[in-house]
Every structure is written in structure tokens, then in C-alpha cells.
Amino acid sequence: MEDIVLDLNGSFVALDEMNSIKTEIMNAQETLLDKKGISSEMTGWIDFMDTMDKKEYEEIKKCGKFINENCDAFIILGIGGSYLGAKAAIEAVRGDFHNELKSPQVYYAGQNLSGAYLKKLVEAIKNKEVCVIVISKSGTTLETALSFRIIRNLMEEKYKDEAKNRIFAVTDKNKGALKTMADLNGYKTFVIPDDIGGRYSVITPVGLLPMAAAGINTDEFIRGLKSGRNEYTKRDFHDNICCLYAAARNILSRRGKEIEILVNYEPCCISIAEWWKQLFGESEGKDGKGIFPASLNFTTDLHSMGQFVQDGRKIIFETTIFVENAGDDMEVPYEGDDFDKLNYIAGKKLNYINQKAFEGTFMAHSEGDVPGIIIRIPAMNEFYLGKLFYFFMMTCGISGYTNGIDPFTQPGVEAYKKNMFRLLGRQ
Numbered sequence: 001m002e003d004i005v006l007d008l009n010g011s012f013v014a015l016d017e018m019n020s021i022k023t024e025i026m027n028a029q030e031t032l033l034d035k036k037g038i039s040s041e042m043t044g045w046i047d048f049m050d051t052m053d054k055k056e057y058e059e060i061k062k063c064g065k066f067i068n069e070n071c072d073a074f075i076i077l078g079i080g081g082s083y084l085g086a087k088a089a090i091e092a093v094r095g096d097f098h099n100e101l102k103s104p105q106v107y108y109a110g111q112n113l114s115g116a117y118l119k120k121l122v123e124a125i126k127n128k129e130v131c132v133i134v135i136s137k138s139g140t141t142l143e144t145a146l147s148f149r150i151i152r153n154l155m156e157e158k159y160k161d162e163a164k165n166r167i168f169a170v171t172d173k174n175k176g177a178l179k180t181m182a183d184l185n186g187y188k189t190f191v192i193p194d195d196i197g198g199r200y201s202v203i204t205p206v207g208l209l210p211m212a213a214a215g216i217n218t219d220e221f222i223r224g225l226k227s228g229r230n231e232y233t234k235r236d237f238h239d240n241i242c243c244l245y246a247a248a249r250n251i252l253s254r255r256g257k258e259i260e261i262l263v264n265y266e267p268c269c270i271s272i273a274e275w276w277k278q279l280f281g282e283s284e285g286k287d288g289k290g291i292f293p294a295s296l297n298f299t300t301d302l303h304s305m306g307q308f309v310q311d312g313r314k315i316i317f318e319t320t321i322f323v324e325n326a327g328d329d330m331e332v333p334y335e336g337d338d339f340d341k342l343n344y345i346a347g348k349k350l351n352y353i354n355q356k357a358f359e360g361t362f363m364a365h366s367e368g369d370v371p372g373i374i375i376r377i378p379a380m381n382e383f384y385l386g387k388l389f390y391f392f393m394m395t396c397g398i399s400g401y402t403n404g405i406d407p408f409t410q411p412g413v414e415a416y417k418k419n420m421f422r423l424l425g426r427q
């Protein structure tokens, strides 16, 4: 297998059902691609790989290399779309235990308001050479701004005038406090385009700069995005897996399957699901509509939430990201006494056993009336990750328009902020 494959064989969705929603899906796709829908001014991500300023891209690679070679650790400050994609990419490509095995180490801040977390982070980086990438489209998000104020002070204390050469900002072209502060202090800045919202921004400097700093090959990532764009903008229902995935999930949702669980069998893919949850949750959860996006990590969670999936309320469908070639592997050793009764799998590779666990789980859940969709990825590298991100973003746009909502706004997130600011006494 040399491409991302969508397998709907266990989805309980029949071909005639797929055909019955085809017109709706194709209309939604046309609305998205021809920029005829609501918030179409936020669809710059569709072609960003081509419209991106080449000079800025070269600067991203240059600064990424600088960070990569000039610190022991760098901190990514951001929340939501301003960090989830970068975290997902760094963990998926650098792999498990990357902070122990690779340099520089990567830390995250500005994604919560916990004093305990920030204090411990400061402690953890105290004796390290540090760089900072601060990311905020609005430039005013409380979590990020607050953490940045504290981290910035520490950087200035430690590096004095040199601090400005170790701080990089990714923000709006013209507006926002972060832009003003970056200009005043002389930080290198990169632009988040106006026509791309936070949760679609992993393909912009928001994702690219942290990836480059972590030593990830961004050229390959962009090649994956372009390959995604070429394939997933095809206006052919049966030959475009975004249309098919959007169709299947909408059919299942209309049948009462209100929760979609994104499942992985590789710990390095856990954060892909976190990114995916924001993408689909903020895009589709509005006007009293939407599929609730959740995630589980198998086989770990088969020993906890597996019970609910198998036997609980029948409101779930399961979408598995399965990595065909997980890379590194280990073999089960043979033991003469066989006390643990594992000799029947001696000589087998763990990745093979993981695959059998997946097949067994899929069958069991299917028997438990849980529809299953499989997204098969040949390997978790920069190319396929770029393509996977594009696949999900395109599906999300089509799915949202199919469901009659605006996939590019998030009005609901303001409610908590208003209350919080009032409680904090902001004028």
C-alpha cells in the first residue's frame, strides 16, 4: 500500500445509502472549492501551499534551523489551533520519547492557566539554553499572553539584550498585542494569513516553524499537502476519499451515531486526535448540531473505555487511524520454562501482534453494533502526515457544509471568556 486508504467495509453504510447522499456531498464540495459558501473568505488553506510567500518559507527554514542548532529546549507558546497541529506533527514524526532521544527538547506553554504547570516548566528549563516560539493569531488570547509575559521576563533576565534573538512570534500581519510587542522588541515575526483560521493553520508558519525547529522535514510535509490537494479536490464522489468519509459520517450521524471516536494504535499519534478534535469540534458543533469528536488510544483504552464502546449506548462510531508500517519493532523472546505461557507468540514481532489486536477489536466492535471506518496510513512520516492533515481539513469543510453549518467560525467559545473576564474585573 503506498497511499492513504479509506476503508468503509465495516462502516455499515451500504452503497445505495452512499449514493443517496451523493448530491448533497457534491454540492457541499462545490460550495467549498468554488468559495460560494458562508465564510468562504476563510478557505485560504485550500491552496496555501502554492500561494505561500516563498521568501517567508525560506526564512521559516532558516529560523527553524537556528532554533534547532542553538538551544537545548524550545517552548511553543500557543493554544488551540496555535499549538495542537505542531504538537501532533512533532510527536508523530519524531516518535515516542523524542524529548529523551532527540535534541532540542520541545515544551509547551500558554495552553492552560495552571500556575503549577508553568512553575514546573520554568524549573525544567532552568539550566537549559532556550528559544521561544509564541503563536497567536489574535495576539490577545489570555492563556498565551499571560504565559508569554512570564516566559519573556525570564528570557530577558537570562539573555538580556540577546533575548530578542531567541524569541520568534507567529501572529497576524498587522494587528494584535503580540504583533505590536514583537515589532517593539525586534522579534522575528511570521504571518498567519487572514484567510486561514486557527484550526486550519497547521500548514502555515503556525505549524511549519515549530516543525522546522524540531528538525522535521517541512519540504516533505508540504509535498504531502500538495499531494492531498491534488487528490482530495477531485470532483468525483467515488474517487475522492474526503467525499466518501464525509458521506459515511453524515449518514451515521443521521442514524443516531452521535459520537465519532478517533482511535489509534500508536502512542505517537495521540496528539493527532487532539488536533482532529478541535478541527471537527469547533467546525461542526454549532446551531445545536454536530458529531461529538472523541478519541481513544488502543490497546491502552481497551482496558478501560473498551467496555463502553463494546457494550454501552449505541451512539458511537469508530474511525481508526492505522499505521501500516510503524517503523521500529521488537520480537517476543522464547523462554524454556514458558511460565507466562507466551511461547505461542515467541518469535513474532510486537507490531504484528498490535495489528492482530486491531483486527480482533474491529471484529468485536462490529459485532457490538459499532460501525468502523479505517484510515490506513503506509507510514507516519512528514509526507503522509501532511496528506492526512489535508484529508481531514478537506473532509471537515465538506462535512460542515453538508450539515448546513459554517465550518469556519467558533462563536461558542466566547461565552466562557466573557464570564471569566468579568470575574477577573476587566473593564
Ligand SMILES: O=P(O)(O)OC[C@H]1O[C@H](O)[C@H](O)[C@@H](O)[C@@H]1O
Residues within 6 Å of the ligand: 079, 080, 081, 082, 135, 136, 137, 138, 139, 140, 141, 144, 198, 199, 282, 410, 413
Ligand atoms: O491563535 P489565537 O488567536 O491565540 O487563538 C487560539 C485559539 O483560541 C480561540 O479561543 C479559538 O477557539 C481557537 O479556534 C483558537 O485556535
